[in-house]
Amino acid sequence: xxxxxxxxxxxxxxxxxxxxxxxxxxxxxxxxxxxxxxxxxxxxxxxxxxxxxxxxxxxxxxxxxxxxxxxxxxxxxxxxxxxxxxxxxxxxxxxxxxxxxxxxxxxxxxxxxxxxxxxxxxxxxxxxxxxxxxxxxxxxxxxxxxxxxxxxxxxxxxxxxxxxxxxxxxxxxxxxxxxxxxxxxxxxxxxxxxxxxxxxxxxxxxxxxxxxxxxxxxxxxxxxxxxxxxxxxxxxxxxxxxxxxxxxxxxxxxxx
Amino acid sequence: xxxxxxxxxxxxxxxxxxxxxxxxxxxxxxxxxxxxxxxxxxxxxxxxxxxxxxxxxxxxxxxxxxxxxxxxxxxxxxxxxxxxxxxxxxxxxxxxxxxxxxxxxxxxxxxxxxxxxxxxxxxxxxxxxxxxxxxxxxxxxxxxxxxxxxxxxxxxxxxxxxxxxxxxxxxxxxxxxxxxxxxxxxxxxxxxxxxxxxxxxxxxxxxxxxxxxxxxxxxxxxxxxxxxxxxxxxxxxxxxxxxxxxxxxxxxxxxxxxxxxxxxxxxxxxxxxxxxxxxxxxxxxxxxxxxxxxxxxxxxxxxxxxxxxxxxxxxxxxxxxxxxxxxxxxxxxxxxxxxxxxxxxxxxxxxxxxxxxxxxxxxxxxxxxxxxxxxxxxxxxxxxxxxxxxxxxxxxxxxxxxxxxxxxxxxxxxxxxxxxxxxxxxxxxxxxxxxxxxxxxxxxxxxxxxxxxxxxxxxxxxxxxxxxxxx
Numbered sequence: 001x002x003x004x005x006x007x008x009x010x011x012x013x014x015x016x017x018x019x020x021x022x023x024x025x026x027x028x029x030x031x032x033x034x035x036x037x038x039x040x041x042x043x044x045x046x047x048x049x050x051x052x053x054x055x056x057x058x059x060x061x062x063x064x065x066x067x068x069x070x071x072x073x074x075x076x077x078x079x080x081x082x083x084x085x086x087x088x089x090x091x092x093x094x095x096x097x098x099x100x101x102x103x104x105x106x107x108x109x110x111x112x113x114x115x116x117x118x119x120x121x122x123x124x125x126x127x128x129x130x131x132x133x134x135x136x137x138x139x140x141x142x143x144x145x146x147x148x149x150x151x152x153x154x155x156x157x158x159x160x161x162x163x164x165x166x167x168x169x170x171x172x173x174x175x176x177x178x179x180x181x182x183x184x185x186x187x188x189x190x191x192x193x194x195x196x197x198x199x200x201x202x203x204x205x206x207x208x209x210x211x212x213x214x215x216x217x218x219x220x221x222x223x224x225x226x227x228x229x230x231x232x233x234x235x236x237x238x239x240x241x242x243x244x245x246x247x248x249x250x251x252x253x254x255x256x
Numbered sequence: 257x258x259x260x261x262x263x264x265x266x267x268x269x270x271x272x273x274x275x276x277x278x279x280x281x282x283x284x285x286x287x288x289x290x291x292x293x294x295x296x297x298x299x300x301x302x303x304x305x306x307x308x309x310x311x312x313x314x315x316x317x318x319x320x321x322x323x324x325x326x327x328x329x330x331x332x333x334x335x336x337x338x339x340x341x342x343x344x345x346x347x348x349x350x351x352x353x354x355x356x357x358x359x360x361x362x363x364x365x366x367x368x369x370x371x372x373x374x375x376x377x378x379x380x381x382x383x384x385x386x387x388x389x390x391x392x393x394x395x396x397x398x399x400x401x402x403x404x405x406x407x408x409x410x411x412x413x414x415x416x417x418x419x420x421x422x423x424x425x426x427x428x429x430x431x432x433x434x435x436x437x438x439x440x441x442x443x444x445x446x447x448x449x450x451x452x453x454x455x456x457x458x459x460x461x462x463x464x465x466x467x468x469x470x471x472x473x474x475x476x477x478x479x480x481x482x483x484x485x486x487x488x489x490x491x492x493x494x495x496x497x498x499x500x501x502x503x504x505x506x507x508x509x510x511x512x513x514x515x516x517x518x519x520x521x522x523x524x525x526x527x528x529x530x531x532x533x534x535x536x537x538x539x540x541x542x543x544x545x546x547x548x549x550x551x552x553x554x555x556x557x558x559x560x561x562x563x564x565x566x567x568x569x570x571x572x573x574x575x576x577x578x579x580x581x582x583x584x585x586x587x588x589x590x591x592x593x594x595x596x597x598x599x600x601x602x603x604x605x606x607x608x609x610x611x612x613x614x615x616x617x618x619x620x621x622x623x624x625x626x627x628x629x630x631x632x633x634x635x636x637x638x639x640x641x642x643x644x645x646x647x648x649x650x651x652x653x654x655x656x657x658x659x660x661x662x663x664x665x666x667x668x669x670x671x672x673x674x675x676x677x678x679x680x681x682x683x684x685x686x687x688x689x690x691x692x693x694x695x696x697x698x699x700x701x702x703x704x705x706x707x708x709x710x711x712x713x714x715x716x717x718x719x720x721x722x723x724x725x726x727x
Contacts, residue, residue, distance in 0.1 A: 022686070077278055084454075090281075090284075092383075094454040101537075108565075118542070120296050120299065121292055121293055121300070122295035124291075124292035124295055125288050125292045127292075128291055128292060129288065146542070146544065150303070151301065151303045152302055152303075153300075153301040153302075154300060154301065155298075155299045155301055158298055158299045159295065159298075162298060162299065162329065163295070173547060181491055186499060198295075200287050200288055200291055201291055201330075202286065202287030202288065202289070202290035202291045203283055203284065203287040204273075204287075205279060206276060207276050207283045210272040210275065210276050211269075213272065214265075214268060215267055215533055217264075217265055217268055218265065221262075221265060233284060233494075235266070236269060236272060236273055236280045237281050238270075246262050246266070247262055250488075252356060
């Protein structure tokens with residue numbers, strides 16, 4: 001047995017407990033969403049977890065519909081949804097809407113946010129938006145090998161503290177960091193790790209105040225809604241979809 | 257929540273909106289950017305070189321330069337096509353030998369032995385089986401060479417550079433710059449290209465992208481182009497140069513498709529789909545060294561085998577239909593011959609022929625089976641089929657495919673016009689269905705399906721008229 005095989009079958013290695021389920025995703029215990037900017041290797045992460053062979057092209061915006069797959073880890077069946085890659089959740093193109101609606105209404109138990117380690121600043125714009133919507137997320141710092149090749153490293157502990165969510169360094173194409181990612185996602189799903197996600201601070205003082213005022217009112221109407229502040233910000237921005245969702249009572253469903 | 261409460265909430269929101277002014281969106285975006293910049297500054301550790309992507313930048317300066325961008329694009333495509341054409345001939349011959357010459361007689365003898373009735377034997381072995389044999393031997397080798405190379409290029413990150421080069425032209429045509437990406441996706445599969453237009457926000461520009469996607473030569477049509485170019489255009493020059501000339505011809509057709517994309521986008525944006533052009537910044541992804549073995553594997557599974565499978569699924573019933581129409585007689589003539597003769601007059605008007613037109617009707621489900629259908633119909637039309645229980649045709653190489661087609665009355669003009677018509681005709685049924693799914697409009701679906709055919713007949717007619725002036 002070579003060294004590598006020995007590692008793979010060791011009980012301490014998480015990969016040994018990972019059972020790739022392909023597209024067999026019925027009766028999942030937890031639903032995991034995969035979000036991120038285009039071309040950060042989301043589909044590669046998806047394939048590494050599910051064992052599926054979704055085509056991964058070096059393209060911005062390759063995944064426009066959502067792909068589903070599954071895996072089993074420690075007696076729990078996880079359903080994984082690969083969302084379209086987007087730069088933000090604020091505008092109105094279809095791919096952004098699919099991604100946003102799933103995180104908002106699909107109630108994923110964990111959202112894995114895949115980012116390009118070499119382009120952290122630009123990727124963080126989306127990360128911060130996602131963290132306003134959901135408080136259960138794991139940051140997958142992907143393409144680490146490429147970043148290191150370009151002499152860029154990331155202090156993942158500081159990043160984790162700043163964002164308030166676990167940060168895992170990965171190189172999905174080489175299957176590096178995947179075992180850690182799997183166990184962390186599981187810990188977040190089972191509430192062994194409780195996230196305290198970063199909230200956008202850079203608003204101007206008056207704007208901040210208004211958001212707070214609206215947020216209070218929303219919380220009064222929807223006690224326990226995790227993303228009331230984000231909805232307040234969307235209402236301030238006159239987001240027609242959110243207004244429509246309010247009128248339809250979609251948020252009542254989110255709470256049940 | 258009660259309705260009044262919702263209204264209350266919305267009222268408060270609009271009231272606050274007035275207080276904070278119109279620019280909340282900007283405030284929010286600025287806030288997000290400021291936070292992101294701050295966090296990045298705290299966590300990013302840059303070592304050594306101050307300009308980490310300098311090599312990539314230099315490469316981009318060359319690949320997307322005004323001067324070299326287009327020539328390099330054409331050169332790279334030529335190399336890929338040349339390798340495909342050079343490499344596919346020999347394995348194609350081997351496969352044809354195996355399926356059509358070796359296995360076919362064995363199956364026929366076997367069928368006689370177990371006493372299969374002649375019509376079932378004909379239907380299954382001369383119809384379904386032969387069609388499958390044709391599809392595999394004609395299509396598998398070029399696809400197995402072309403797609404992996406194309407996928408390597410895609411994974412390396414070259415295709416977005418192509419899109420970048422074309423971006424400004426799209427804007428000038430009144431279309432969205434992102435259409436350059438969906439068009440490049442169409443070079444793989446038009447149905448996928450149509451779905452990919454979801455990345456375009458404006459409905460007007462999205463519709464333009466959907467309607468014109470069919471002008472991108474798809475997986476199913478590259479092999480047709482390659483084969484016909486090899487037979488008719490490659491044959492014009494001595495052996496050493498023939499692959500090169502054939503590749504240039506195929507690139508010519510692909511670029512003509514790009515030209516038609518611009519032209520029809522421009523015409524649509526000036527007439528039926530008038531409107532403003534959205535601005536957007538096209539992002540160039542980083543170059544990534546492709547993972548060779550993974551790419552080979554996925555391009556074989558994802559593209560080659562899926563396209564081949566699709567071709568086989570559609571070819572089997574098509575083969576059955578061809579056998580049926582070739583063997584159902586009305587008077588002295590088979591149904592196929594009657595239709596072909598009837599369409600011949602019409603076809604010759606456009607420098608095509610009855611076989612080609614009938615093939616395009618049979619092949620609506622999938623472009624992949626056009627060539628096999630044409631070959632089978634030509635054989636049937638020349639009455640080679642059923643001429644005894646022996647071997648009906650030997651297709652050891654493209655030379656013999658050429659001989660067969662020439663026997664069917666094909667000329668250089670027919671070849672050229674078939675290449676043009678293969679570029680300009682209705683989308684396959686999958687794409688048509690996808691267009692309907694994406695637009696939810698019968699009007700636009702019908703328009704997108706008919707417009708290219710009309711254009712195809714127009715272009716082939718013009719080419720034929722000009723040809724006849726000089727001959």
